[in-house]
Amino acid sequence: xxxxxxxxxxxxxxxxxxxxxxxxxxxxxxxxxxxxxxxxxxxxxxxxxxxxxxxxxxxxxxxxxxxxxxxxxxxxxxxxxxxxxxxxxxxxxxxxxxxxxxxxxxxxxxxxxxxxxxxxxxxxxxxxxxxxxxxxxxxxxxxxxxxxxxxxxxxxxxxxxxxxxxxxxxxxxxxxxxxxxxxxxxxxxxxxxxxxxxxxxxxxxxxxxxxxxxxxxxxxxxxxxxxxxxxxxxxxxxxxxxxxxxxxxxxxxxxxxxxxxxxxxxxxxxxxxxxxxxxxxxxxxxxxxxxxxxxxxxxxxxxx
Amino acid sequence: xxxxxxxxxxxxxxxxxxxxxxxxxxxxxxxxxxxxxxxxxxxxxxxxxxxxxxxxxxxxxxxxxxxxxxxxxxxxxxxxxxxxxxxxxxxxxxxxxxxxxxxxxxxxxxxxxxxxxxxxxxxxxxxxxxxxxxxxxxxxxxxxxxxxxxxxxxxxxxxxxxxxxxxxxxxxxxxxxxxxxxxxxxxxxxxxxxxxxxxxxxxxxxxxxxxxxxxxxxxxxxxxxxxxxxxxxxxxxxxxxxxxxxxxxxxxxxxxxxxxxxxxxxxxxxxxxxxxxxxxxxxxxxxxxxxxxxxxxxxxxxxxxxxxxxxxxxxxxxxxxxxxxxxxxxxxxxxxxxxxxxxxxxxxxxxxxxxxxxxxxxxxxxxxxxxxxx
Numbered sequence: 001x002x003x004x005x006x007x008x009x010x011x012x013x014x015x016x017x018x019x020x021x022x023x024x025x026x027x028x029x030x031x032x033x034x035x036x037x038x039x040x041x042x043x044x045x046x047x048x049x050x051x052x053x054x055x056x057x058x059x060x061x062x063x064x065x066x067x068x069x070x071x072x073x074x075x076x077x078x079x080x081x082x083x084x085x086x087x088x089x090x091x092x093x094x095x096x097x098x099x100x101x102x103x104x105x106x107x108x109x110x111x112x113x114x115x116x117x118x119x120x121x122x123x124x125x126x127x128x129x130x131x132x133x134x135x136x137x138x139x140x141x142x143x144x145x146x147x148x149x150x151x152x153x154x155x156x157x158x159x160x161x162x163x164x165x166x167x168x169x170x171x172x173x174x175x176x177x178x179x180x181x182x183x184x185x186x187x188x189x190x191x192x193x194x195x196x197x198x199x200x201x202x203x204x205x206x207x208x209x210x211x212x213x214x215x216x217x218x219x220x221x222x223x224x225x226x227x228x229x230x231x232x233x234x235x236x237x238x239x240x241x242x243x244x245x246x247x248x249x250x251x252x253x254x255x256x257x258x259x260x261x262x263x264x265x266x267x268x269x270x271x272x273x274x275x276x277x278x279x280x281x282x283x284x285x286x287x288x289x290x291x292x293x294x295x296x297x298x299x300x301x302x303x304x
Numbered sequence: 305x306x307x308x309x310x311x312x313x314x315x316x317x318x319x320x321x322x323x324x325x326x327x328x329x330x331x332x333x334x335x336x337x338x339x340x341x342x343x344x345x346x347x348x349x350x351x352x353x354x355x356x357x358x359x360x361x362x363x364x365x366x367x368x369x370x371x372x373x374x375x376x377x378x379x380x381x382x383x384x385x386x387x388x389x390x391x392x393x394x395x396x397x398x399x400x401x402x403x404x405x406x407x408x409x410x411x412x413x414x415x416x417x418x419x420x421x422x423x424x425x426x427x428x429x430x431x432x433x434x435x436x437x438x439x440x441x442x443x444x445x446x447x448x449x450x451x452x453x454x455x456x457x458x459x460x461x462x463x464x465x466x467x468x469x470x471x472x473x474x475x476x477x478x479x480x481x482x483x484x485x486x487x488x489x490x491x492x493x494x495x496x497x498x499x500x501x502x503x504x505x506x507x508x509x510x511x512x513x514x515x516x517x518x519x520x521x522x523x524x525x526x527x528x529x530x531x532x533x534x535x536x537x538x539x540x541x542x543x544x545x546x547x548x549x550x551x552x553x554x555x556x557x558x559x560x561x562x563x564x565x566x567x568x569x570x571x572x573x574x575x576x577x578x579x580x581x582x583x584x585x586x587x588x589x590x591x592x593x594x595x596x597x598x599x600x601x602x603x604x605x606x607x608x609x610x611x612x613x614x615x616x617x618x619x620x621x622x623x624x625x626x627x628x629x630x631x632x633x634x635x636x637x638x639x640x641x642x643x644x645x646x647x648x649x650x651x652x653x654x655x656x657x658x659x660x661x662x663x664x665x666x667x668x669x670x671x672x673x674x675x676x677x678x
Contacts, residue, residue, distance in 0.1 A: 009569035112622035161517035198516035
């Protein structure tokens with residue numbers, strides 16, 4: 001399949017290993033990525049907090065650019081960031097609700113010759129994996145099943161709430177997809193308290209203690225549940241769970257050492273890519289548990 | 305009639321015994337409520353089950369509980385819906401709400417985490433002076449807007465699931481902040497700025513919310529407390545320019561400036577700018593404390609010095625133009641779904657709307673309050 005691909009900002013900034021691992025995994029899943037390199041930040045809820053119209057117009061611009069690719073054969077728009085998914089879905093809800101409002105927004109976009117038409121399909125890589133590629137197909141592609149790897153899912157708020165806006169229901173349990181993917185890759189899903197909670201990142205500059213306390217607690221819960229690692233479809237969660245983990249450990253006064261993988265990295269390991277190809281060496285918390293396991297299955301990784 | 309299995313969380317702090325699960329089978333029609341199930345179990349099986357309720361019609365807010373892990377009103381949850389969301393064993397789990405101490409079984413103590421906080425936001429109208437001879441005249445939209453937060457019945461479901469409150473019990477919280485918006489959004493109130501300054505400067509105020517959407521999901525009345533908190537922030541930062549000590553306004557301004565300049569987020573600038581800039585006295589200790597992480601990140605080639613210091617990306621002209629147009633407007637153009645509804649909702653009601661419009665004087669309220677874009 002071919003997708004109009006919105007990688008987001010953080011995946012090309014502080015978590016560039018995410019962007020790299022998606023690029024490495026895509027051809028193995030037969031996904032052709034047409035990157036929307038002129039598109040802009042989704043606003044992460046912060047721009048909407050400043051001005052809703054500004055956030056709506058910026059995302060309408062990204063949607064319009066994606067629709068140009070869709071007209072030329074892309075199946076849908078795909079993102080790799082829970083926060084992008086949530087922030088963009090919120091704007092899309094308003095844009096799709098009213099033709100009058102959409103016309104006002106399109107008026108601003110018209111200077112650039114762009115127009116957003118309602119009803120774009122914009123899916124996170126996680127949703128594409130389950131709904132478009134399919135778990136059965138994914139299973140057939142697994143070369144190194146994640147046998148005995150105990151993985152804790154960490155979804156990120158924006159991709160699981162609010163359920164009505166994100167079309168989450170019993171027929172389409174998108175808030176369970178990460179569990180399903182871990183199982184399809186042969187891993188063991190760890191049930192722990194924090195899987196659907198907030199990583200705390202949005203208030204890291206406003207109330208650092210509360211922010212790190214959230215990250216620290218979820219990581220500690222995963223440690224107590226004997227997880228080998230966490231996996232997340234959200235690079236912003238990754239910042240608080242991995243980049244800030246040494247600070248979070250101080251905040252909760254515990255040793256954590258919990259590796260946190262990006263979703264494409266976990267998929268890539270099962271599809272047979274090496275940890276280095278997936279950029280695991282760039283993480284702050286060394287994914288030792290994952291690497292030990294990979295060595296047993298994949299062979300030496302070298303260069304560490 | 306059908307049989308339903310209820311698993312009720314029991315706990316009596318006075319006994320010193322640990323909490324436990326208690327299972328009862330009740331017989332009721334499927335459209336009856338979980339509350340009726342609990343009451344049947346109490347009346348017929350075990351008179352010691354503690355549950356608080358009054359109106360049984362989803363208006364008094366007394367019977368907030370968690371059903372299958374999700375907070376809501378026991379009287380507003382049908383047994384068949386509860387069964388549908390139950391686990392594979394088909395047992396409906398009923399627990400007390402979270403974030404609050406348990407008095408007994410399903411009854412929680414809402415005083416410290418809910419009622420005191422409602423009191424803390426001055427939950428009454430501070431009228432504008434001089435008091436008009438007759439009524440205060442306000443726009444229709446501004447009143448529809450505040451009816452959303454007025455719909456709150458104080459059940460505590462949002463407080464139960466608030467993830468910020470879970471780690472910071474002093475957080476003013478979703479219910480009280482939604483209540484605060486009820487007055488900040490009310491054009492008749494005279495103390496908007498003071499209210500916002502108070503809640504912006506409080507470390508546990510409007511900037512302590514992480515946008516996790518839990519309260520929106522929890523509320524049985526559609527109040528969407530988080531949306532009201534975002535409105536409070538928008539008005540505090542943009543209308544009153546309140547530079548709070550928590551960097552809330554600075555972070556928002558820094559983020560917006562960052563995207564206007566770069567098109568996509570340049571994180572290396574965002575952090576120091578959120579504290580007032582790289583050389584601001586507020587930023588220096590923050591930057592020093594994050595040095596070990598920065599060093600590790602550089603060592604692992606998570607980022608390179610060039611990437612952190614240079615600006616490889618510049619906003620496309622189209623993005624700059626959007627900022628110019630939208631930020632240049634005299635009045636905020638805010639499409640409010642709660643007021644306007646969707647086109648699909650409004651189908652066939654256009655004629656009625658026209659009649660209402662014709663009956664009302666045109667234009668914006670004299671106090672300049674925001675209305676819908678429609």
